[in-house]
Amino acid sequence: MAAKKATKKTTTRGRKQDRARVAGGQDYEVRYEAKKTGRSAPAVKKAIKKVGNSRTAIEKHLANKG
Structure with a gap:
């Protein structure tokens, strides 16, 4: 069997999620x-x-500053 390729989750609106990023404009x-x-x-x-x-x-940046 071939290994499954890691894919991004799809939201209910059909958009891809990217959990590796922080949206600075999103307060939550x-x-x-x-x-x-x-x-x-x-x-x-x-x-x-x-x-x-x-x-x-x-x-990493915040850990170095702390």
């Missing part, structure tokens, strides 16, 4: 990331502006 995503990393929401937004919206890059 910023709050989630802030709670997860133990930092404030403004700190997360600042990290998004500095390192981009990659979830791993943001978490």
Whole structure:
């Protein structure tokens, strides 16, 4: 048997989800990331502006600042 290829989930509207990114304009995503990393929401937004919206890059940046 061939291994299954990892695919992105499809939303009810037929769009692809990308959980590897943080949407800086979505307050619930910023709050989630802030709670997860133990930092404030403004700190997360600042990290998004500095390192981009990659979830791993943001978490790494916030961990180094803490």
